[in-house]
Amino acid sequence: MRLLLSLFLALLLNACAGPQLRGTGDLGLVIERASGQVTLVNTSSRQAYARIGGLGDLSHASAVYSRDGRYAFIFGRDGGLTKIDLLEARIVKRVMQSGNAIGGSISQDGRIVVAQNYTPGGIKAFDADTLELLSEVPAEYAPGQFSKVVGLADTPGNRFAYALFEGGEIWVTDFSNPKQPKTQRFPAGLQPYDGLVTPDGRYFLAGLFGEDGVAMLDLWQPEKGARKILENYGRGQEKLPVFKMPHLRGWSVAQGKAYLPAIGRHEVLVVDVATWKEVGRIPVRGQPVFVIARPDGRQVWVNFAFPDNGKMDVIDTLAGKVVHAFEPGKGILHMEFAPRGESVWLSARDDNKVLIYNTATFVKQGEIPADSPSGIFFTARAARIGF
Amino acid sequence: MALAAEPDVARQKQLVHLVRQDCGSCHGMTLNGGLGPALLPETLKDKPPEGLVATIYYGRPGTPMPPWKQFMSEDEAAWIVDKLMTEFPK
Secondary structure, rough: OHHHHHHEEEEEEEHHHHOOOOOOOOOEEEEEEEOOOEEEOOOOOOEEEEOOOOOOOOOOOEEOOOOOOOEEEOOOOEEEEEEEOOOEEEEEEEEEEOEEEEEEEEEEOOEEEEEEEOOOOEEEEEEOOOOOOEEEOOEEOOOOOOOOOOEEEEEEEOOEEEEEOOOOOOOOOEEEEOOOOEEEEEEEEOOEEEEEEEOOEEEEEEEEEEOEEEEEEEOOHHOOOOOOEEEOOOOOOOOOOOOOOOOOOOOOEEOOOEEEOOOOEEEEEEEOOOOOOEEEEOOOOOOEEEEEEEOOOOEEEEEEEOOOOEEEEEEOOOOOOOEEEOOOOEEEEEEEEEOOOOOEEEEHHHEEEEEEOOOOOOOEEEEEOOOOOEEHHHHHHHHOOOO | OOOOOOOOHHHHHHHHHHHHHHHHHHHHHOOOOOOOOOOOOOOOOOOOOHHHHHHHHHHOOOOOOOOOOOOOOOHHHHHHHHHHHEEEEE
């Protein structure tokens, strides 16, 4: 009896201690592309706290978050969609949703997760709780012709905007009724390679590979159709070979100006967001891949395509030029700012490390070992349009 | 296909890394395809190897495929094609 009583007391004590409560605002994950794992990280302690494997082919994987920041939805290259619990550090659910995927997005109300696919080309909508398939929209732009889908972005009203690489169009699909989506189509231009939505959710932009320029659709007035901005930004000059497509997600807007990677050039284009005219170009040390503003907009960080992927340039948006250039490691694939930007995390793929820098002093604050790290995604994305 | 002088082991390692990581940004790290087509033996088997070598070395104008000649010799491109058409090293 005494034994039973002490067991009971022990249980009671355990129950009182319970699982430690915590929020998710300072958590995140790092994709380890070659080994199908993610490392879970804490941006306050700047430490890894768990690692989860079994996620399949994670080359070019990306993640979005549930609105409470507890669950990450990870889109793998092989079409795997995995839901992870950041607090319990485990896989909640995993489905194979296509043969070849390129990313995804989550709806304004957090209920629908949408994956964008190359093969078969199109998008698919899933219930965020169960990952049950709700509906799909094949990217059939002409009878029997399917396109790869790029640049999928969530926009207000549970609508998703995306572009068709072969189809040369921007599509907007409304999932207000998730089982019966409605799609509008807009001609955009030659070979859109990626897209983004502005932080207010108003404009969808698709970068064009097949021609100089960016297609822009005003989602507040879609009936006006897509128009081209930054046309002919490279006119009369031979384009350099492009060894890696730039990424437009991670859009940079600071002080009414947008900073965009120039495709096939060693330049960042500066655009006035009121007029959508080019107002400047900033020379950088390679072909930009990610051009991302620190959350306060004072700095824009730029990484580069092969063979310049060991370099990083930091633009001061007040000075309008690069103020810090350095070589933090080998194969810098991605960067993510702490929610308010005092630190930046860089993945150095070929060094098998994530490097953490103070953005004010550029001093290194720490590093985390990771196996071929690529994308870094913090939970602050949960509350942002277009992330 | 006539095999030119094989690159030495260290260089082979660099080329494999280049193909998986950098070609992989369009063709997929597992070479299953992405924005660019799959580079698996099944998908390449009906294509003339010389044409594939030229595609790597000179690129394909009108498509996103860039020329890689500043990073390798033509013989090295031929070695890559030979490996892609049989079994590409990890």
